[in-house]
Amino acid sequence: MSLTTAYFALLTGVAVWALLVRKLRVRPWEAQLAADNAPSEIRLPAAKVGLWIFLAVVTSLFSLFMSAYAMRMGHGHGGDVHDWHSLSEPRVLWLNTGMLILGSVAMQWARMNAARGDSKRTHDALLAGGLLTLTFLAGQLFAWSELRAFAGFTMRDPALAFFYLLTAVHGAHLLGGLVVWARTLLRMRHKDTELIDVRLSVDLCAVYWHYLLLIWLALFALLLST
Amino acid sequence: MSFVALADRDHEHALHDPQTFIRKYIWSQDHKVIAVQYGIVAISIGLVALGMSVLMRLQLGFPHVFSLIAPDDYYQYITMHGMIMVIYLLTALFLGGFGNYLIPLMCGSRDMVFPYMNMLSFWFYLLAVLVLVAGFFVPGGPTGAGWTLYPPQSILPGTPGASWGIICMLASLAIFIIAFTMGGLNYVTTVLQARCRGMTLMRMPLTVWGIFMASILGLLAFPALFVSAIMMTLDAVVGTSFFLPAISSMGTSLRHSGGSPLLFQHLFWFFGHPEVYIVALPAFGIVSDLLSTHARRNIFGYRMMVWAILAIGCLSFVVWAHHMYVSGMNPYFGFFFATTTLIIAVPTAIKVYNWVLTIWRGNVHLNVPMLFAIGFIFTFINGGLTGLFLGNVTVDVPLSGTYFVVAHFHMVMGVSPILVVFGAIYHWYPKITGRMLDDTLGKIHFWCTFIGTYCIYLPMHYMGILGVPRRYYAYSNAIDFIPPSVQTANRWITISALFVAAVQMIFLFNLVWSYFRGKPAGSNPWRSTTLEWQTKDTPPKHGNWGKDLPVVHRWAYDYSVPGAPEDFIPQNVPADANSPVLGHGTHA
Numbered sequence: 003m004s005l006t007t008a009y010f011a012l013l014t015g016v017a018v019w020a021l022l023v024r025k026l027r028v029r030p031w032e033a034q035l036a037a038d039n040a041p042s043e044i045r046l047p048a049a050k051v052g053l054w055i056f057l058a059v060v061t062s063l064f065s066l067f068m069s070a071y072a073m074r075m076g077h078g079h080g081g082d083v084h085d086w087h088s089l090s091e092p093r094v095l096w097l098n099t100g101m102l103i104l105g106s107v108a109m110q111w112a113r114m115n116a117a118r119g120d121s122k123r124t125h126d127a128l129l130a131g132g133l134l135t136l137t138f139l140a141g142q143l144f145a146w147s148e149l150r151a152f153a154g155f156t157m158r159d160p161a162l163a164f165f166y167l168l169t170a171v172h173g174a175h176l177l178g179g180l181v182v183w184a185r186t187l188l189r190m191r192h193k194d195t196e197l198i199d200v201r202l203s204v205d206l207c208a209v210y211w212h213y214l215l216l217i218w219l220a221l222f223a224l225l226l227s228t
Numbered sequence: 229m230s231f232v233a234l235a236d237r238d239h240e241h242a243l244h245d246p247q248t249f250i251r252k253y254i255w256s257q258d259h260k261v262i263a264v265q266y267g268i269v270a271i272s273i274g275l276v277a278l279g280m281s282v283l284m285r286l287q288l289g290f291p292h293v294f295s296l297i298a299p300d301d302y303y304q305y306i307t308m309h310g311m312i313m314v315i316y317l318l319t320a321l322f323l324g325g326f327g328n329y330l331i332p333l334m335c336g337s338r339d340m341v342f343p344y345m346n347m348l349s350f351w352f353y354l355l356a357v358l359v360l361v362a363g364f365f366v367p368g369g370p371t372g373a374g375w376t377l378y379p380p381q382s383i384l385p386g387t388p389g390a391s392w393g394i395i396c397m398l399a400s401l402a403i404f405i406i407a408f409t410m411g412g413l414n415y416v417t418t419v420l421q422a423r424c425r426g427m428t429l430m431r432m433p434l435t436v437w438g439i440f441m442a443s444i445l446g447l448l449a450f451p452a453l454f455v456s457a458i459m460m461t462l463d464a465v466v467g468t469s470f471f472l473p474a475i476s477s478m479g480t481s482l483r484h485s486g487g488s489p490l491l492f493q494h495l496f497w498f499f500g501h502p503e504v505y506i507v508a509l510p511a512f513g514i515v516s517d518l519l520s521t522h523a524r525r526n527i528f529g530y531r532m533m534v535w536a537i538l539a540i541g542c543l544s545f546v547v548w549a550h551h552m553y554v555s556g557m558n559p560y561f562g563f564f565f566a567t568t569t570l571i572i573a574v575p576t577a578i579k580v581y582n583w584v585l586t587i588w589r590g591n592v593h594l595n596v597p598m599l600f601a602i603g604f605i606f607t608f609i610n611g612g613l614t615g616l617f618l619g620n621v622t623v624d625v626p627l628s629g630t631y632f633v634v635a636h637f638h639m640v641m642g643v644s645p646i647l648v649v650f651g652a653i654y655h656w657y658p659k660i661t662g663r664m665l666d667d668t669l670g671k672i673h674f675w676c677t678f679i680g681t682y683c684i685y686l687p688m689h690y691m692g693i694l695g696v697p698r699r700y701y702a703y704s705n706a707i708d709f710i711p712p713s714v715q716t717a718n719r720w721i722t723i724s725a726l727f728v729a730a731v732q733m734i735f736l737f738n739l740v741w742s743y744f745r746g747k748p749a750g751s752n753p754w755r756s757t758t759l760e761w762q763t764k765d766t767p768p769k770h771g772n773w774g775k776d777l778p779v780v781h782r783w784a785y786d787y788s789v790p791g792a793p794e795d796f797i798p799q800n801v802p803a804d805a806n807s808p809v810l811g812h813g814t815h816a
Contacts (some may be wrong), residue, residue, distance in 0.1 A: 013448075030530060030783035047423040048341040052413050056237060063451040066498070071454060074470060077488040085469070085486030154397040158485060163468040167459070189406065209244060 013058065053206050057117050060175065064217050065177055067171065068224060071164050075110045075228060078160055085223050089161040090151065091225055098221055099142035105134035106208075106215040113208040121197040124204060125190050131211065137139040142169050161228070169220050245770045247448050257343035257420040258770050259328045264660065266324035269350075273357050274317035274734075280305035282729050283361070287672075291702045299701040300388040303372030303726025306699070307389075308363070310375030311397070315404060316505065318359055318645055321427040322510040323408070323446065324353060326652060327415050327439045329660065332434050336352070336424025336800075338771045338779045339501045340414040352407030356400045363389065363396035371397045376496060379489050381469040386476055394464060398457040405450045405457075415443040426780035430534070431799070433758050434527065437534055438513020441541040442506045449502035449545070456495035463487065493555060497548040497715035504641055505544040506728065510539055511648040512579055515601045518651050519583055521756045522598035524795050526785035529582045533570030534580075535552070536575035543572040562621040569619035573612070580609060591788065591795070596670035597754075600651030603643050603678045611640025614689065629699075632692020635685045644683045650677070657739075658753050662766050663746030669738040676731040684722035687717040755796050758784050762798050 023131050078086030112127035122141040130224070149155065149162065150196050231603045246252045253261060286294045297305065318344055330345070334338055342345045363370035374389030380711075381387050412509050419440045423432070432440075459470040463484070471492045472484035505765055520527045527533060549557060549565040556654070581603055592598065614636040627633060650673070657665050696714055708816060752761040764774045778800040786797040 018322045028428065028430040030428070031526065031785070046421075048417050051421055052342060052417045055413055056409075056479060059413075059447045059451060063454065066452050066495065070459065070470070073491050073494070074488060077491065078486055083486045085471075103309075107408065127486045143466060153699055157462075157466050158469045160469060160486060162468065163462065171458075 009123065011212060039222075048200055049202060049206060050209075053209060057210075060213070060217070063171070064073060064221070068220070071168070071228075073119040074160050074164070085158075086160055088228060089149075089159075089165055089225065091165075094141055094145050094148065095222065098138050098145065099135050099218065101138040101141060102215050104219055105131045105138060106211045107213070108134060109204075109208040109211040112204050116197060116201045116204045121190070124197060125187070126185055126199075128183065128207070129205060131207070132180060132187065135180060135183075135211070139173055139176060142173055145169070165225060168225070172218055172221060175214055175217075179207065179214065182210075183207055229352075230235075231601050238510060251660070255347060256693045257339070259332050259340050259343070259346060260660070260768065262346055263325050263327075263329035265350050265355065266320055266328060266804060269357055270317050270325060270348075271320040274321075275314055277309045277312035277317065278732065280309045281727060283307070284383060285722040285725040287701065289719045291645055292357055296699075302375070302741055303699075303702040304370045304388050304393070306399075307375050307377075308370050312360070313642065314375065315401070315737045318361065318507045318649075319408070319446070319503070320326075320353060321649060322507060322645070323415065323439060323443060324350065324411055324724050326435075326510060326656075327443065328516065329656070330760060331415055331439060331658075332422070333763070334758055335419060335422060335767065335771060336427050336759050336780060337418060337422035338773065338777070340437075340789075341418045341422050345410045346414045349407050349411035352403055354411065356404035356407055357393070357398055359403060361402035363393045366392035366395055366396060373771045376493075376500070377460070378496075379463065379492050380473065380475055380488075381461060382395055382477070382486075383460065383472070388531055393449075394460065398461045401457045402454060402461075405454045408446055408450055412443040414444050415439060416447065419595075424780060427759075430525060431780055433513070433785045434516040434530070434533055434537070435510070435513040435758075437537050438509040438511070438516075441537050444510040445502045445509070445541050445544060447679075448518075449499045449506070449726045452495050452499035456492055456499075459495075460492065490555060493552050494548070498545075500551060501546045501548040504541050505540055507641065507645050509541065511604070511645045512537065513677070514652045515604050515648050516579075516583065516586070517758065518597050518601040518648075518655055519586050519773070520785050520787060522601070523587040523592045523755055525586055525590035526787055527582070528588075529578075529583040530783065530785065532578055533582055535759045536578045538789075539575040539646070540572060540697070543568060543575070546574055550619055550624070551622045554628045557708070559621075563804075565808050566620050573616065573619075576612065580605065580612075583757060585778075596665070596674060597651045597655040599671065599678075600647045600654065602648040603674065604651065607678075607681070608637055608644040610634060611638075611644055615640060626695075627692060630692040631688045631695050631696050631698050635688035638688075643685065650674070655754065656760075657742070658749030658766070659760055659763075661743055661746070664741050664748055664749050664753060665742045665746060666738050669734055671681045673735045674740065674761050675733060676788075677728055680724050680728035680731065684721050684728065691717055752798075755794070757786055757798050758794050759799055762800050768805045 075086050077083060082159065108127050108131035112124050112131060113126055115123040149165065155162070157166075182203065186200050186207060189200050189203070190197075246256065246258070256262060258266075263386050283297050284302060287297050287302060299396055302421060320449075328340070331337075360370075364738070368391050369390050370380060370389045371377065371393040373390075373394060377394070377397065383390055417438060419432070462468045463470055463472050467483055469484040469487040471489055472482070472487040473489065474485040516527050516533060546564060546568045550569045551566075559582065586601075614632070618627060618633065618636055654665055654670055657663075691714055694710065696710055697707075703714070749766060751763065751766045754761070759778055759780070760768075760779060763772055779801045779802075780798065781800045782799055784799055786792070788795045788801075789797055
């Protein structure tokens with residue numbers, strides 16, 4: 003739980019610094035004519051703010067999974083219980099990681115082309131990003147089947163169970179992202195759609211992909227190091 | 229243009245009123261309809277939980293007279309009662325109900341920022357409730373593991389509902405969390421992004437602050453329950469050993485080994501304690517607004533109240549293990565959590581002082597919402613004080629398994645927020661329906677509920693101090709240390725509980741009767757300052773504000789301002805440079 007607590011402490015610190023100290027010194031019972039006419043304070047699109055809040059939820063989820071992993075591993079090494087055996091991760095995971103990095107790079111390329119107004123390249127880069135991600139997911143399934151082929155395969159093995167669980171939850175998040183990706187791609191192919199109509203979606207896809215790449219790197223590092 | 233907040237681009241959006249009945253009342257994306265949908269489902273499932281508590285009380289009070297339920301039923305009802313009341317009633321009603329209705333109206337927006345997702349949130353919530361209820365109809369019935377669902381017993385044979393019932397419960401919780409996440413994203417983003425012009429953070433009513441912070445807590449804490457639900461489902465279905473150690477059950481060695489039941493407890497309570505504040509913070513916010521409005525005084529220490537909400541929210545993440553003192557934890561660990569538990573009492577106490585000082589020398593109108601608000605302060609103080617006992621390790625250990633704990637959490641987590649729910653319904657019903665609830669029926673409802681709940685829970689403290697264990701279906705003569713007076717107390721509690729449950733029918737009758745026959749409310753019957761009372765139509769129509777969004781010029785608590793023509797100045801009344809009220813609020 004210490005990882006999770008540290009995450010919340012960090013989040014709290016950032017929130018206090020960014021939001022509260024500056025804003026909450028106001029004395030609202032006194033008249034503030036300036037505030038009456040000022041436009042609303044936060045000027046990001048709602049979808050972008052919503053995505054960042056969702057990413058905070060995702061971070062909380064994976065922090066808790068990783069905390070549970072660390073605690074279960076500690077339990078499996080202590081006292082009379084010695085059931086934690088390090089997993090030898092399938093080598094295909096390295097290739098998968100490369101695919102996801104390339105997918106994230108392609109999404110960033112799409113984002114930059116969308117900002118430049120280049121519709122064709124935005125489309126191609128977005129398509130490439132999604133296909134690379136599908137390759138990553140196929141590779142993860144291959145890793146699952148490789149582990150299943152081992153002679154001593156049993157779901158009672160906590161390291162193995164965690165491997166399946168963590169990769170499944172991460173994959174499910176990517177699948178959710180792919181739904182938005184497919185929708186954006188279809189909208190781009192519609193003849194009435196201008197690039198400006200999908201620019202925000204491309205932007206949000208890129209942010210989401212980068213974030214899920216970071217989470218995968220953290221999970222992969224955890225799996226390799228234990 | 230894409231980087232301008234929603235409130236500033238309101239003119240870009242045409243208002244498309246839903247035309248068909250289905251789009252208007254069933255698949256509605258209007259926050260007000262969704263709020264009412266949440267409210268109806270939450271109250272309905274809450275009544276089921278109330279019914280189960282009546283059956284349990286009949287068993288405890290008159291074990292030899294009624295034989296309505298068997299021991300297995302008792303544990304199943306106790307589990308479902310607890311989970312329904314905490315999650316499916318209180319959390320859903322405060323955030324899905326009041327949050328949905330009040331955030332856009334109090335912030336001056338047309339709707340939530342993601343209306344479609346908001347609609348999905350309700351339908352997922354309904355699905356979660358249906359899956360939960362399905363537990364009653366599966367083989368073995370619902371789980372009887374206790375609302376904390378502790379493994380290993382929750383998924384072992386011998387515990388009621390250990391096969392299908394627990395799966396229904398875990399699936400229902402996972403669906404509920406998905407529903408809440410969709411709703412919570414809406415509530416937080418709407419508060420941050422869609423406030424109308426002039427509505428700065430520090431001009432928001434405390435109701436919005438409470439719901440806002442509770443939504444953040446929910447978004448960060450519910451994943452812990454999600455993680456534990458997924459892992460326990462895998463333990464039960466796939467045969468993993470996340471939580472289950474090597475164990476024999478009914479003479480058979482099970483296939484699990486090495487799992488940690490304590491890991492589940494940590495995950496559960498990492499959600500479970502913030503959950504207390506997910507329910508409490510909206511109640512704190514609502515009660516602040518009720519007190520200020522009906523005492524005709526500005527809230528005392530507004531900034532302190534906001535900071536206290538934020539402090540309570542942050543601290544609620546570092547107190548979880550005070551629910552686990554009896555799990556055999558390291559004493560230093562216990563000391564740490566006892567200390568943080570005492571620290572969180574400080575901002576909570578600040579709020580209580582400020583409520584009392586708000587009504588001190590106010591022009592108190594003892595109408596029904598105010599009665600419930602004052603009733604809340606009494607009850608919350610009582611429940612909070614017993615919390616000081618249980619927050620300390622050495623006192624908690626002997627009391628943990630007794631009725632003292634039942635009394636404490638019902639006072640602080642059950643009765644207190646329910647009193648606020650009632651107060652809030654009496655307060656906002658006129659805006660929702662355009663009609664007043666009947667005042668006499670409301671007062672009867674309040675006094676009977678308030679006195680009745682004390683008749684139920686005060687004797688439980690006494691029973692707890694005597695050491696009467698909780699979770700028992702019946703107390704046989706074998707438990708020598710329990711005096712006969714305990715059974716007398718049990719009978720008294722049961723009669724009181726039946727009385728309180730029956731009184732709620734008056735409330736339900738009032739809700740229905742007043743909808744058709746209630747006195748027309750007008751747009752602002754309580755002469756309130758906040759924006760929801762300043763809408764052109766009552767009940768507000770789709771889009772809330774007609775053609776133009778409101779502009780806010782002042783905070784939400786300008787009551788009894790010296791020199792003002794009336795004893796309230798709505799938030800959208802411009803500050804006049806020549807007026808005596810400009811810049812001279814009556815902040816205490």
